[in-house]
Amino acid sequence: MFRSRYVDVGDVRLHAVTGGEGPPLLLVHGWPQTWYAWRLVMPALARHYHVVAVDQRGIGLSDKPEGGYDSAGLARDMVTLMQALGHQRFSVFGTDVGMPIAYAVAADHPDRVDRLAVAEAFLPGIDGGATLIRLLQPNQLLNARLWHLIFNQLPPDVNEALVRDREDVFFGAEFDYSAGTSKLPDETVRYYVRMLRSDRHALRGSFGFYRALWTTAEQNVARRAHKLSMPVLAMGGEQSAGLSIGPLMTSVAANVQSVSIPGAGHWIAEQSPDAVLAALTTFLAG
Structure with a gap:
């Protein structure tokens, strides 16, 4: 049903897993995930949609250049990918860092996007200051969940040097602290860590979004x-952003629906796939 493929999109070659029949749906993963974040919802979505689960520039099996990680550049990657696959218009769902990327796709290329779904992030420059200020507060859980927003922006001779050969500690903690009470399986976290160790440029690509x-x-x-x-x-996720994404998106969009995903922390498609599918398919069918 699904095919792993590589697509040239200008200066980079992106990896994507595609499959299914119907209107095109682009899935944009979060950090530090890959296309694999969508594996539990892809089979059901593919019954009604042509699913494109991409590895972003710098991530997974996609190329990992030095630049191009600002949201405008990443949005161009997505639109060029879908164009190369034969899709002039499509819907897009982005979570975590995939949320500002998906927003950029819709804002910069509104003629290409039918519907936009987003989850579990803020939009840099738009009501983002309050999120960053929380890092200064004496809340240990928030500090554990959000400190990477600053750390990931550091130059490579600092953060890459500190994380290299300790990927299991750094990324393992990120998956753990943001999960809430329903932790991801150990084998899932190990998969992501292996991907982040598999390429000498993987850490550069992983931090690229944050440096931009x-x-x-x-x-x-x-x-x-x-x-x-x-x-x-x-x-x-009920144990994470909850309904807070709705008011944020209302500041940049005229027609917004909000849903809290029960039983989920930050990794909603992996923790509560059935609830995500129910919300997403109802929205797309509307």
Whole structure:
């Protein structure tokens, strides 16, 4: 049913897993995940949609160049990928760092996007200050979950040097602290860690989005001048963002629905796939 493939999108070759019949649906994973984050929802989605689960630039089996990690560049990657696969218009769902990427796709290329679903992130430059300020508060859980927003922006001779050969500690902690009470299986975390150890440029690619964070913030400030007109679904895990994504998206989009995913922490498609499928398919069918 599914095919692993490589697609040239200008200066990089992206890896994607595709399959299914129906309207095209692009899935954009979060950090530090890969396309594999969607594995539990892809078979059901493929009954009604042509699913494209991509490895972002710098991630998984995709190329890992030095630059191009701002949201405008990553959005161009996504649109070029879908164009190469024969899809002029499509729906897109992005979670975690995939959320600002998916938002950039919809804002920069509104003629290409039918519907937008987002989850579990903030939009840099748009109501993001409050999220970052929490790092200064005496809340140990929030510190454990959010400190990477700063650490990941550091130069490679600092963060890459500190994480290399300790990927299991660093990334393992990220998966654990953001999971809530329903932890991901050990074998799933080990898979992601193996991918992050498999390429000498994997850490550079993993941190690329964060090093371009302030460029993305400037782009988002400009995007906010024009609200999205397509329907938007905002999702959050019950034990994580909850319904907080809805008000954020309302500031940049005119037609927003909000859903809290029961039983999920941050990794909603892996922790509560049935609830994500129910919310997403209802939204897409609307």
